[in-house]
Amino acid sequence: MVVYESCIFQALVLLLVANGAPILAGKALGERGTWPLDNGLILRDGHRLFGKKKTWRGLFSAVFLTAIMAMLEGQELLTGAGFGALSMVGDLLASFIKRRRGKLESSRARGLDTVPESVLPLYLLKDPLGLGLIDIMLIAGLFFLIEEFVSPVLYKLHIRNQPY
Numbered sequence: 001m002v003v004y005e006s007c008i009f010q011a012l013v014l015l016l017v018a019n020g021a022p023i024l025a026g027k028a029l030g031e032r033g034t035w036p037l038d039n040g041l042i043l044r045d046g047h048r049l050f051g052k053k054k055t056w057r058g059l060f061s062a063v064f065l066t067a068i069m070a071m072l073e074g075q076e077l078l079t080g081a082g083f084g085a086l087s088m089v090g091d092l093l094a095s096f097i098k099r100r101r102g103k104l105e106s107s108r109a110r111g112l113d114t115v116p117e118s119v120l121p122l123y124l125l126k127d128p129l130g131l132g133l134i135d136i137m138l139i140a141g142l143f144f145l146i147e148e149f150v151s152p153v154l155y156k157l158h159i160r161n162q163p164y
Helices: 002-029 056-073 077-100 115-124 133-156
Strands: none
Touching: 002 056, 002 077, 002 133, 056 077, 056 115, 077 115, 115 133
């Protein structure tokens, strides 16, 4: 039972690191290295592909720090790097959908802000992480709750730029 709970906890930690790394990199580096992933591309609908907040620095920090955390947890380096990359792909997918729906950058879209970036890496890496489908739903739900209740606190501490 301890090993099973450990897998859930480790996956949740990887998810928090992958999604927190770009925020921490932004705080540490300020405006340095903020090249947008979409290179400013505006689609026919008049909106950016992803937006200016989705940067190469954020992607690299997520991949790098999640790989380090995975190693510290006893996971493979590539599992961690893949987890960070897949989480950011999920985040980019959410941003893409939000731009197509006409939502402003950094606007809130409950569920859409957390589900793709959590479910994509958890599902695609479920075997090396030792997770089942119920575990994935549990972790995604916990991640949603953490985002809902911890993000406002991080905003008040000036760690996040938005309270969500």
